Amino acid sequence: MKKRVVQVLVAAIGVAMLSTACVSNSGSKGSADSGTTDFPNQQMNMIVQSSAGGLSDQISREIADLMGKDLGQTMVCQYKPGGSGAVGMSYVQASNPDGYTIGHTPVEMVMLKNLGYADLTSDDLDCLGRAYTTVGALVIKAGDDRFSTIEEFIQYAKDHPGEVKIGNAGTGSIWHLGAIGLENAAGVTFNHVPFDGSSKSIAALMGGHVDACVAAPIELISGVDGKELTVLATMGDERAEVFSDVPTLKESGIDYTLIHWGGFAAPKGLDEAVRDKLVDSLEKAVNSDDFASFLAERGMEPAFLTGDEYETFISGQTDLYKNLIDEAGLLSK
Amino acid sequence: MIGEIVISGIAMIISALAFVNSFSFPGGTSDGVPGAGFFPQVLCVVIFVLNILVIIKAIQKLRKTENQRKPFTNEQKQGLIKIAIVIVATIVMIVLWGTIHFVVICAVYLCIIGVVLRLDLKKYIPGAVVASIAIYFIFQNLLNVMLNN
Amino acid sequence: MIIQAITAVLSPDVLLFMTIGVVVGALIGALPGLSVVMAISILTPITFSLEPAQGLAMLIGVYNSGVWAGGISAILVNTPGTPASIMTTLDGYAMTKRGQAGLALGINTIYSVIGGIISSIILMIAAFPIAKFALKFGPAEYFALALFGLSMIIGISEKSIIKGIMMGCFGFLLATVGLDSMYAYPRFTMGNMDLLQGIPYVAVMIGLFGFGEVLTQIFDSSSVLEKKEKTKIGRILPTWKQFRTFAPITFICALFSTVIGAIPGAGGDIASIICWDQAKKVSKDKENYGKGSEEGLAVTCVSNNGIIGGAMTTMMTLGIPGDAVTAVLIGSLMMYGLQPGPMMFVDDRPFVYKIMIMMIIANIVILVFGLATAKASAMLLNFKKEYIWIAIMILSLVGSYAINNSVFDVIIMLICGVVGFFLKRCDFPLPPLILGLILGSMAESNLRRALALSSGSFGVFFTSPISLVLIVFTCAALIGPFIMRIVKKGKKSEVAHEGE
Incomplete structure (x- = not known):
């Protein structure tokens, strides 16, 4: 007796689900022919x-x-x-x-x-x-005693070619290519170090394993607010709203823009x-x-x-x- | 033990192929940073050498037990046939995935397995249909997994 | 302030949503292929209609319970529900086979909760120091950590160390498939786009342990005479004596895995692998590890839930995700108008306390729910075993599809299932393969990254204290067993050769 009830119940649930599935399915077939009005x-x-x-x-x-x-x-x-x-x-x-x-x-x-x-x-x-x-941003660890402005950073990179370690989100990612563009525009050479994604490269920056990173502001806001990171420059045509006191590269005399x-x-x-x-x-x-x-x-x-x-x-x-x-x-x- | 030799042989072939293939990968830099091919090459060599050891051990054992071995008992043969059917059914299911509605292929698949495992089909088939519909419903509508597209 | 937070969290509505989260997390966590990440991404939009505290309670419930529930399927059917519970299969499934499914589930619940609570408390008292320590992990340290994890291949090689190392290397080789992490060069992809991101190890895991196990059982059932016998469930709770014996080692593992969890990119799988292996070395019960040791199970359960507090620490103090789940949680918190990061501790202090209290309460809810349902879950084993096989097979298929909405993963799963069946028949151990696959890419990319940073000098691995310590431990782990064996042989030269 009890078994019967269970069987009926299961069947009923099955039918209910089948009908839902069919409804959603027949919908897809109907729409393909019925044109665009609806x-x-x-x-x-x-x-x-x-x-x-x-x-x-x-x-x-x-x-x-x-x-x-x-x-x-x-x-x-x-x-x-x-x-x-x-x-x-x-x-x-x-x-x-x-x-x-x-x-x-x-x-x-x-x-x-x-x-x-x-x-x-x-x-x-x-x-x-x-x-x-969203603009690209060049960011360093807060309190880095070698450079604190974009000019000092570029000067340092010029004096130490190939020594400044720039972390990026992966080889061939926009931030890697963006850093290469920056090299060309500023006439410097960096040591590019790819990580598995932006957040890992920023963690490496906070830990002092790389000297700088190119990343999107969203990845940096909390670090900058918490005084863990300092943004040196943003790479848009105009200043970015989130970092309004940070100069653009153009203002600093480097003709380069990078936007994601x-x-x-x-x-x-x-x-x-x-x-x-x-x-x-x-x-x-x-x-x-x-x-x-x-x-x-x-x-x-x-x-x-x-x-x-x-x-x-x-x-x-x-x-x-x-x-x-x-x-x-x-x-x- | 024959199985071990076959598996080790296959692993050796794979590692040899991978070893050759990895020479086309970009190499390391001049200052000693290993390139893309370094790790695969080292691993392939290690796998190759270890498999030679595995094969040698297997052959030694094979010699010891040479006379008392039979390839397969009847029951094992039956078992092999069973899992062969299961695997073929799964392959067919994967091939058809996306061309026929998921509920249909899932129900048919479950029924085939039911036959293979000699279940009581009178009770089993309705259960299989209900289960396929339930799986489809739960995954498609609640978990947003596109089982059918 | 803390008392305020406690009263706010203990309100009935928050508790209700937390319980819902725990139940949903348990269901999704127990199904292989369905991940906690997926559960949280699906639930986040639903929580927008709730108050932030209610929504967050639900998500925290899902997170904690999903990790815990991954162990349930590992124990009952040898299929890890989440990658973190890969180690749970070793002792957990062995206990089930021995007729102690109930106790295994009980230990899983109790020790997952203990791990969760200890790590939450650490989050409360030492969030900033731990986050600072986690940041010390650069490429050299990651490499040393991965190497340390890989050294346990020897520990789980079962009968033959040669075969174990071979399988580990093969897993490592599989890990190199896909885009190379340094040069972005597609390796062994044969022009296949799906292979660019590498071989999905969750699909491999489901294939080897789920589908492959079912094939093995179908094969065996034809030769072994049918003997219908009810699977024993046994008692649920460990004895007080067991509890006392496990206490020191599980406590240390909880601390250790909290730190591992705080390191970005190192999650429950690595934590439980390392803890299990180290615990095995110091344990009195080491003979039984891998053969159904209650202590081994407790250690893995403590450590895979222990990473949660650590991952939350990094997320909340630095705004950097500690694992895949916290990456999604950051998005969810931002949707509530919070910005995880150092400033959250200043601007939204009450909310930070609420999160911490919620973590603890979620674990208490899991404890009650888990122990109450342990008998019922273990009852699943009393179904006719054919039905269990069929359920595992269909869930393996659908679950591997669900990882990326991709049939490609199902194909990988099937291949691994079939290959796993043959490997198992020929006594090739499977866990080292997974281990190589999980840790291989971490070891390789970080070795090369570290050398790129140091311009090719290997000195970095020895100048950093963390990596030096890890490397010394690794060497000890590798050489130790051989020395032990030589010593043993010297004492008793007539003991049969135990290599095979």
């Missing part, structure tokens, strides 16, 4: 090209949240880490271009092919728009109306107050860019990094 009518996917917890994850989640609210659907973040984002971005490229899958495409997008990680360029994706920028940026992209072949809706929604999300304050806390700026302007920007960045990658001896044929 886009979006089911859950959407945001492909994050890194693992959970990093900057990419936080930004993608925030944008997914804001866009989801705007479009009236939930947008779920899915993580596809690996190969500096190559896995995730290639996944977006290969996805069904129905508008239900978009992905986060940070600056690495323009480097993947030249680094030889994936045969993928910005032309293989439908780049919807840029969402944010990121946008969002969909697979090629979107329906025009769907694309417009996505771009429109992304623009609203990026320009919202929520996003602005979200980024401000993290030392970044919202910077929406789309269409031709974005394309020009991307091609400029592609060339810039191609040169730097070549300089680093990493260019793949």
Whole structure:
């Protein structure tokens, strides 16, 4: 008797779950043919090209949240880490271009092919728009008695060629290439030491194992507030809001800028109306107050860019990094 | 013991291939920092040498017990067939993953395993279907794992 | 202020969300492939609708209980639920086979909680000194630490040291697959993009210990006569005498693993590997380590939960994640409007106290929940074993997929399962393989990084006191057994050759 009841119960639960599963499934089939008028009518996917917890994850989640609210659907973040984002971005490229899958495409997008990680360029994706920028910052351990300003630092590096140890987030990462660009612009040579990610290189800086690091402000804010780190210069065109009393490289007479940026992209072949809706929604999300304050806390700026302007920007960045990658001896044929 | 020799042989082949392959990696700098190929090369040599030792020991043992060994008992053969079916079924499942709906392949897979393990199918098959649906539901909807795409 | 924090944390709503967190963490932690990182990233958005204290209580509950629950599946079915519980399989599963599943689960719960509480207390009293010490770990020290961990390959090589070292080296070789950490050169990837980030060791672990174990059992079941016999569960609580014997060694392990946890990038797997091996060397019970020693189990459980306080220390005092979970937690704290880092201790002092109190209370909740459910979890073993096999197989498949949402990981898992089956049949020990895989990349990249920093001079490994001490210990660990053996042989030359 009791067994019967359990069996019936299990069957009932099964049927209930099956029907839920079918509903969500039939939804996906329906939307593909029914055109765009009711886009979006089911859950959407945001492909994050890194693992959970990093900057990419936080930004993608925030944008997914804001866009989801705007479009009236939930947008779920899915993580596809690996190969500096190559896995995730290639996944977006290969996805069904129905508008239900978009992905986060940070600056690495323009480097993947030249680094030889994936045969993928910005032309293989439908780049919807840029969402944010953040400047590079040159940072040293607080209380370093050899240098306390950017001028002293460059002078020291000139006097000791190849001796200043610069930590970065990994060979071929933007901060490694950025430091190479700085070498060129300032006419110095550093000893580049790659770590497994920014946080490890900053820990090594705090522990005095390297002399300086190039990193994004978000990684530095708490260390600077706690007087563990000193930012010597930021690398934007203008001073960064979080470190407003720190000069830019340009102010210090070094003509060099380095910004990290990121946008969002969909697979090629979107329906025009769907694309417009996505771009429109992304623009609203990026320009919202929520996003602005979200980024401000993290030392970044919202910077929406789309269409031709974005394309020009991307091609400029592609060339810039191609040169730097070549300089680093990493260019793949 | 024959198994040991086969495994060691395979490990030796892999390490030899890796050893040759690692010479194409970028080398170290002039001041003595080892390059990308250094560790793989050292490891390959160590693995190769250790496997020679393993094989020598295995052959020694084989000689001692030469006459009293039979390759496989009947029951072991049966066991091998069972796990071969399981492995093939798993391979088929992985190949089909993503092309057919997860609930379907999972249910079919579970049923095949049930047959292999000689379970009471009258009770088992409904359970397998319910379990596949439950797994799909939990992973897809609660844990955001895209089992199906 | 502390009393205020305690009363705030002890409010019913906070306790409720903490209990929810503990239950969710237990479920996710016990399933192989589903990680605590994943649980926290999924739950963080949900917690936004709550007050910061409630949300954080939930996340801390998940963190502590996820690490603890990884040991449950390690004990019951020999499949570590999280990488940190890899060592728990050695003694835990052996105890289950001996019919002491209940006691193993009880020890897992009690000692995980002890580890968690001791490390939380250390976090409260010595956060800044420990963080400062952790920063002393540069590339040279990391290399020495990894080497120290690798030296225990000898300790877990079971019957044949040659085979053990061979497997360890093979794991190390597998660890070199993927983008080289210094030059970013793709090694042994054969043009495969999925291999760029290396061989996922969680998938390897699930394959070797989960899927492979099931294949072994299916194979054996055909030759061994069926004898339906209820698996004994036994009692749950260790005796007072056991508790007293374990006290000194577990306490030292908790302190040690707190420090390991504070070092960025060194987590529960390394802590429990090192603690188990060192405890084995000094223990009176060393013969039984790896064969179902209660003390060995207690040591691993203390150390994998003991890292939590350490990882939280680095995160809260420096704003640098101590492990993968705290990397996600930093993001969650920022979502609550907090900035983890030195200033948090000044600006948000009350909240810092709350976090510390929550850590302790979460462990108490785990203790109650864990002991209450230990019998029920152990009952799982009384299911027909075919059902358990099927459950492990399907969870291995889905779990390895869940690591990165990638079928590639499932393929790796299957390959490792099949290979693991054959290796096991031929008496090649599996734990050294995992050890080489986990510690290999840490050893290699840090050796090369240290030499790049020192322009090729090996002196760095001996001028730093921390790395010197670690290297001396490593040498002792490597040479010690051989000297012991020679001494033994000298005394009793007729003892049979024990190499095989």
